[in-house]
Amino acid sequence: MGELIRRVKVPFPLYRIDLLEAGDDELARISKDLGLALSPAEMRRVQAYFRKRGRPPTDAELQSLGQAWSEHCCYKSSRSFLREFLFGIEAPSVLLRGDAGVMEFDEDHAYALRIESHNHPSAVEPYGGAATGIGGILRDVLCMGAKPIALVDPLHFGPLDLPDDALPPGVKHPRYLFGGVVAGIRDYGNRVGVPTVAGSIFFDKGYTGNIIVNVGCVGIARKDRILRNAVAGPGDVFILAGGKTGRDGIHGVTFASLELSDEMWEEWQAGAVQLGDPIMKEPLIHACLEAVDRGLLSGMKDLGGGGLSCVVGEMAFAGGYGAEVHLEKVPLKEPNVAPWEIWVSESQERMMLAVPEAKVDEVLAIFALWDVPATPIGRVLAEKAVRVLYQGEEVLDMDLAFYTEGPEYERPYEDPGARPPSPERPPEEPSDYAAALLSLLSSPNVASKEHVIRQYDHEVMANTVIKPLQGVLGRQSHGDAAVLKPLPDSWRGLAVATASTPQYTRIDPYRGGAAAVDNVCRNLAAVGARPHALSDCLNFGNPEKPDRLGFFREAVRGIGVVAETLGLPLPSGNVSFYNETPLSPVPPTPVVLGTGIVQDVRRCVTSDLKRAGASLYLLGETKAELGGSEYYRVHGGEGGAVPDTDPNLLSRCVDGLLEASRAGLIAACHDASHGGMGVTVAEMCLGGDIGAEVEWSPDGLRPDLALFSESNTRWVLEARGEPSALEGALEGLPLRRLGRVGGSEMRVRIGSRAFALGIEAMRNAWSGGMTRLMAG
Amino acid sequence: MNRDDVRVCVLTLEGTNCEDETVHAFASLGANPEKVHLNQLVRDPPGRHRALEDYQALVLPGGFSSGDYVRAGAIWASRLRSGLRRDLRAFVEEGKPVVGICNGFQALVELGFLPGLGGETDVPQASLATNDSAHYECRPSLLRYENRGRCGPLALLPRDGILQAPSAHTEGKFTVPQGEEEAVWGALLEADQLLFRYVDPEGTYAGYPWNPNGSLYNIAGVCNPEGNVLGLMPHPERSLSRYLHPDWTRSGEEGYGDGRLFFDSILTYVTEAF
Known part of the structure; x- marks a missing residue:
């Protein structure tokens, strides 16, 4: 080698790699030793290019291609x-579709949205990984x-x-990862003031060995100030603004494009996770x-994966x-950083500006006022x-199309529909329905998240x-969606909600994607917002394995079918593959960020019950769809149909x-999700x-x-005013009266069964369900 | 002077992050607020220099100035002390209001301006220590206004009235040196420097979460002995509109929020005094 x-022979580290005559074995070794994560076919393509150029590549050139052609960067x-x-x-x-999607908000304004993953860095270093995830999406x-x-x-x-003792070797305990991720989001997000x-x-x-940490962001813009992630023409100057460049985060994208293994944990722990600095980001x-x-x-454009390259x-x-x-102009955190390291470093808090020459001084003066470094x-x-x-020494010279346009594959996939469905085994019918509901309320997936929510500043900017x-x-x-009022002189609102459906997608990926x-x-409609746009973050396993890719394809199809029927575009998104460990892949996890438009925020609706005596209704159809349900998880049911979606309904x-x-x-x-209608009514109470009194015919279901x-x-x-008005407005839809608000208990009669639960008993179960497990 | 002539300096530096909504609060009440970076006061950036004396009120908004990595507000206070102390002192001596909200309150305490028992001090007399919960708390707070008239800028607030404003901080526990609690409490009462105390919905001085940080005597805000320098932990700019209150969909109330009177009062004071 x-x-x-x-x-x-130059006074700084620069190497040429003589791969023009190399065989497959040597190419594979070069890829491994330089940490390029390029496949044999990709290495041969690199070789062919440099043969045509008649010279061997430099280390900087190979490293650039390793970044640009990574799954993370080119979605191959x-x-x-x-x-x-x-x-x-x-x-x-x-x-506009760019690093974030840009949608119309009103006549003069637009909003941007994007969601992405920060899984591998957060699994290795939860606090820093989650923090830099926020930095990146901002x-x-x-x-x-x-x-x-x-x-x-x-x-x-x-x-x-x-x-x-159930923790696999080398894996950090979920409590530690949970605490670290929440603290990272809190300390970075609160400091930047978003x-x-x-x-x-x-x-x-399924997430024990590989956690899934996604982070999304929305922003507001004047329509006439929207920018492309592009230069305008010759004469533009590249100004690098923000933090200094160091060795942190080198090979972050190639790290994200491999499965997590013991070896990688150790190898990359030192360098592949970037360091965030919210007090550089804020100014x-x-x-x-x-x-x-x-x-x-x-x-x-922001410097994220692959850095300058x-x-x-x-x-x-x-x-x-x-x-x-000219790389020597890049401000560095430390001396003696090799040119290729400067070129691919993923140091945080950096933006690249393309600025017409005549405006350069004015731009630099702005950054000087804020004490933020900015350098042409x-x-x-x-x-x-x-x-x-x-x-003065040339370290890289490549045709742009070859360099930037990565490969694209049509990898083989296995249609998951071909698998036999597992038989359904419901749990035994509970003798005590009240206890069954309490156990769901205290399940960590349902229980109160107040402990976490109140550590995040959800009100800074005074728009929430x-x-x-x-x-x-x-x-x-819990509410269903948050609503922001981003413009001081308008009552128009922007609603924001997320959904993730691994519990369904692992059984039926099409229905799982659709359900997301x-x-x-x-969630959006519940608060009074018309769904307007989606951004998807698709967290799946190794796409080189046909069964994983088959799940991915079906989940994407499910998202697409429902989004298309509702006319909901996805102007941005992110795919995170290789979420596996030697133990197993993570549950296939489609996550969707949705935005909705509220015509007048003064008409928004919240989930809490308001007035004793008011009528309660259920909108929608209830079917025997408990596959992947929280009820089956908690009470030991197996199999069963995953909830289907009728996009027209x-x-x-x-x-x-x-x-x-x-x-x-x-x-x-309030919408019905984890734990079904039982949990929905309880949360509203x-x-x-x-309290509430609910009476309901199960229509032949147990x-x-x-x-x-x-x-x-x-x-x-919950109806406001005359119930007949609400019934009239929803005529033609599957609406049934459930009962009424009132009392200090949730009283339910369903078919021949009846039970009652006091508010305080429910609150005890629900409030402490998650926090009780955090002490260990 | 007229309200639209009142120039309010809302001071920023890296990490302050509530300046926009604070500017909006004053602007919505007809004043002339301006977001001013500390560098505009202490340096001479071409075309952007500002002089503190040209303003009638100074606000230190919330945020995490310089990251608050040493102690909340400590770095901000130190930069004010080194670059602006003389201007600040002159500003205060003229009786102009200086208002610190959240991180701004922390900075005024670090600076020795608050509580300022017996006058401005070189060493902080109190501290806003880490919350009892040991982490950030973002939650609604109810504040009883208990000043008996010393604080001119807040004179419009009804005595014993309740103001709702969210708390959002990690370090908000009003603390004084051990053993001096009762003496400080007595001195604050005697000089009428107490502004706000945390209460529960029944109006009693309750513990967590109504007292979100474990503050001594539920203290949420104080002023200096002259009444023109004031600070509080919760954020009145976040309850400017009724629709920013956490329970507006229940109350059916419309229009202004509780926080509006806080800013209205400051502006009224300035227009009458100058």
């Missing part, structure tokens, strides 16, 4: 499926010219009460937004030009090539008109709900600190299965 790598295994099912969903309200929104206004965090961990308004926490044994955001506001920028190439490529960069490091070339120099916890002061319960969209639409119900809430006919609304079924497209409503 040594003989293939030759040091170039997923792109064909995303194109087939998602990219074609168009809507006139989509303004930059994705910022670089569209948008001001970040809300964060969301769907999280997935192993069970908090996992016995220590409210964390929604999210979810899901526990399952960086201000300074960038001031430059945006004054119209000084041609384009902007990706951002320079992609900005130049998107603009249709080339780039020249290169310029745009007319010719479509990237040239990188260090102290509907908050994540809703109800009587001191007695609040149904769930997020339910969903669409009609959403329309009906919105009409009713705008007319002021709904006092409270908890938030309102008032009463417990009806009560805890997780059928999609369902909401429980």
Whole structure:
């Protein structure tokens, strides 16, 4: 191997790798030894290119290709499926697709949205990994010219009460990972001053070896200030702004494009997780937004995976030009960083600005005021090539198309539909329904998340008109979506919600994907928002394994079918593959961030019951759909049908709900999800600190299965005013009267069964369900 | 002076993050607020220099100034002391209001301006220590206004009235040196420096979570002996509108939120005094 790598005689580390005549074995070794994570076929493609150039590549060139062609950067295994099912969903309200999607908000304003994963870094170093995940998603929104206004965090961990001896070697305990991730989100998110308004926490044994940490962001922009992630033309100067560059985060993207193994944990722990600094990010955001506001920028893009090597190439490529960069100008954290390390480092808190030459001084003055470093490091070339120099020496010179356009594969997949369904074995019907409901309320997947929610600042910016916890002061319960009022002079609102459906997707990926969209639409409609756009984060296993890829394809298809029927575009998204450990893949986990438009926030609806005597209704159809349900998980049921989605019914119900809430006919609304209708009514009682009387025919279902079924497209409503008005507004939809609000107990009669539970008993079970397990 | 002539300096530096909503609060009441970076006061950036004396009120907003990595507000206080102390002292001596909210309150305590028992001090007399829960707390708070008239800028607030404003901090526990609790409490009462105390919905001085941090005597806010320097932990700018209250969908109330009077009162004081 040594003989293939030759040091170039310059006063800094620079190597040429003589792979022009190398055989397959040698190419494989080069890929491994340099940490490129390129396949044999990809290495041969690299070899062919440099043979044509008639010279061996430098270390910087090979490292660049390792970054640019990684799964993380070029979506080489997923792109064909995303194109087939998602990219074609168009809507006139989509303004731009870039690092974040940009949607129309009102005549003069737009909003940006994106969700992405930060799984591997968070599994290795939960606090720093989660923090830098926030940093990254903020930059994705910022670089569209948008001001970040809300964060969301769907999280997935192993069970908090996992016995220590059940912990696989080298794996950190879920309690430690949970605590670290929550603290990382808290300390970074709170410091940058962007409210964390929604999210979810899901526990399952399948996440023990590989947690799933997703983070989403929305931002608001003036339409005439939206930026492309591109240069505008020759004459533009590249200004690198923000933090200094160091050795942290080298090979982050290649790390994210492999399965986690013992060896990797040790190897990468030292370097592959970046270090976040919210107090660099906060003024960086201000300074960038001031430059945006004054119209000084041609384009902007954040430095994330692959660092400079990706951002320079992609900005130049998107603009249709080339780039020249002088690496010695990049401000460094430490001395003696090799040129290739500067080029691929993923040090945090950095943005790349493309600035017309005449505006450079004005831009630099803004950053100086905020004490944020900003340095011109290169310029745009007319010719479509990237040239990188260090102290005058050329360290990289490649055609832009070859470099930036990664490979794309149509990998083989196995259709999961071909597997025989497992037989359904429901648990025995409970003799004590009250106890059955209490055990669901205290299940960590259902129980109160207040302990976490209140550690996140969900109100900074003073826009959060509907908050994540809703109800009587001191007695609040979970809401379905948060609503922001981003403009001081308008009552128009932006609702934000997330959904994740691994429990269904692992059994039936098509229905699981569809359910994620149904769930997020339910959440948005519940508060009175019309679903408007989605951003998806797809967390799956190794795509080189056909069964994993088959699940991925079906889940994407499920998302696509429902989104298309509702006319919901996905202007941004993220795929995270290789979420496996030697033990197993993680449960396939589609996560969806949904945004909705509220015409007038003063008509928003919360989940807490309001008034004794008011009528309660159930909107939607309840079926024997308990596959993957929380009831089966807690009470030991097996198999069963996963909730299906009828997108047309969903669409009609959403329309009906919105009409009713705008007319002021709904006092409270909460969707049915984990734990079914039983849990939904209980949570509404908890938030309102008032009881309810519910009487219900299970329509031939066993009463417990009806009560805890997780059928999609369902909401429980409290009517405001004359019940007949609400009934009229929802005519033609599957609506049935459930009972009425009142008393200090939740009293349920379902078929021949009846039970009652006091509010305080329910609150004890629900409030402590998760926190009880955190002490260990 | 007229309200639209009242210039309010809302001070920022890296890590302050409540400046926009604080500016909005004053702007929505007809004043002329401006977000001013500390560097604009202590340096001379081309075309952007500002002089503190040109403003009638100074607000230190919430956030995590400089990351609060040493102690909440300590770095901010130290930078104010080194670059702006003389201007600040002159500002205070003229009787102009200086208002610290959350991180701004922490900075004013670190700076020795609050509580300022017997005058400004070189060493902080109190501290806003880590919450009893040992972590960040973002939750609704109910504040009883208990000042008897010393605090001119808040004169419009009804005595013993309840103001709802969310708390959002990690370090908000009002603490004084051990053994001096009763003496400080007595001195605060005597000089009428007490502003706000945390209460529960029944109006009693309750413990956690109504007292979100474990503050001594449920203290949420104080002023200096002259009444023109004031600070509090909760965020009145976050209850400016009724629709920012956490329970507005229940109460059916519309229009202004509790926090509006806080800012209205400060502006009324300035227009009458200057």
